[in-house]
Amino acid sequence: MADFQANVIIAKPVELVFAYMANLGNAPEYMRNVEETHKITEGPIEIGTKYQEIRKVRGKKAVSEIEYLSFEENVSYKTRSNSNGLIVDYEYEFSEIDEGTQVQFKAVLHVKGFMMKLTKRMLVNILRAEDGDHLERVKKSLEEDGRG
Template sequence: MSFINKTVIIRKPIEEVFDEATNFKNGPEVMDNVIDVEILTEGPVREGFQFKETREIRGRKASAIIEITDYKHNKSYTARSEQNGIDLRYHYSFTETTEGTRVDFEGELITKGLRNTLTKPLIQMIIKKEDEKHLDHLKKHIETVPSE
């Protein structure tokens, strides 16, 4: 079940939007608190592709390995991070419209263990605060990048 849902229209072609959205090196530009992204998998983005994302939260650095678990070029992808009993999945879908590209985002959180299950509402609130505006940042980033 999702705890974050967001949709934006980006005034650029679907190919350009998808390419920028899956250029994970853009993380510091589009995700609050992300300070570094290290690509761990060579080659193009695909299922199984991994990168390490480092965030700074309240003065502390935390890193997570993120894996692409579902990938359909120019259509959708899912990014998954799992650590300490917290399984976070971000689902993105891309649809061409007359105005540009519609990007739909859904965040899903699965907790394991009694402590994480009991604190799930708090965990959701923290994650939502950190990431709920990232599609707005992505839109601004893509719409200000000159087309090739």
């Protein structure tokens, strides 16, 4: 079950939307707290591809390693972020529709231990505040900035 989710319709072709979002090098453009991303594996994006992400969390820098758990071009992908034991899965599904591309997103936090379970709701709220509008920001970037 998702801890938070969102969906958006972007008036652009699925190939463009998928390519833009699946390349985490673009994340600083649409995720406001992400400062940098660096691909740390060679080759094309596929299952097992890894990125390092640097973001500001509550005024402090946090470094995460992000790995692709699934990847089907123009259809879906799932990544897992690990930052000091906080593990978050982000899953995206892309559908071509008459209006352009529908993107569905869900996030799942994995917590272990009593204390992490106690703070899970707070962690979900922090992540939702940081990343909850990123699909709207992708829409704005792709539609209003004249891409594609």
